[in-house]
Amino acid sequence: MQPAPALAPALLALALSSPAPAAAFDPPCPVGTQVLGAIGRATVVAFTGPVFGERVCALAANLAFDGYRAGLAAGPGQAMIDAAVVPGTGAALTVAPDGALRLAPGQVPDANPDTLEVGPFVIAPGGAFATPAGQTDETPRVVLAYAGPRVLVLATTAVTLVDLTRILQDQPDLFGIGAPERAVVLASGAGATLAIHASTVTLGTPPATAQVVEIAPR
Numbered sequence: 001m002q003p004a005p006a007l008a009p010a011l012l013a014l015a016l017s018s019p020a021p022a023a024a025f026d027p028p029c030p031v032g033t034q035v036l037g038a039i040g041r042a043t044v045v046a047f048t049g050p051v052f053g054e055r056v057c058a059l060a061a062n063l064a065f066d067g068y069r070a071g072l073a074a075g076p077g078q079a080m081i082d083a084a085v086v087p088g089t090g091a092a093l094t095v096a097p098d099g100a101l102r103l104a105p106g107q108v109p110d111a112n113p114d115t116l117e118v119g120p121f122v123i124a125p126g127g128a129f130a131t132p133a134g135q136t137d138e139t140p141r142v143v144l145a146y147a148g149p150r151v152l153v154l155a156t157t158a159v160t161l162v163d164l165t166r167i168l169q170d171q172p173d174l175f176g177i178g179a180p181e182r183a184v185v186l187a188s189g190a191g192a193t194l195a196i197h198a199s200t201v202t203l204g205t206p207p208a209t210a211q212v213v214e215i216a217p218r
Contacts, residue, residue, distance in 0.1 A: 049163030090119030
């Protein structure tokens, strides 16, 4: 098997910051993989939405559940991995004292600097399809997913939630994970970006949102 090509950071930044649909990529999505030391790996993949047919470019950070330490920052972040967060509904994202990201259904009951209200769930706890009905808008997304011993942080060009959910459920191996047990939207729209600072390149676009999830090696 030939090794995956090195990612082209300039092309990736263009692809993941462009408001145009992924079908307009010129040059094409720079598919490839970068190792992130012991924490995991970064991958760029392209896929076609199985329902609405969007051509999508996606940047994924595939992490060992016990290999990272997370925190919340008032962006922009300065960590190895910085993911945009925009307030949502349906889920509470908490940074545990040990730096793990915890995701639970429901609202944030009290003001807590280590907890954010995010959502919606696209895969409900237990693995069931959970994309809200009527969600047909195509927009960039940042999603957090859990699959066994792996944690996935994923940023895409414009895609519908139903197509993103179907890809996660039907083709999780595209991102190097098993079937997700749960997945939630961290951000949607123009500010839905992800930056990964690998050893020699920066992949994606640094978030400019008010809140950023920072992830670093443990």
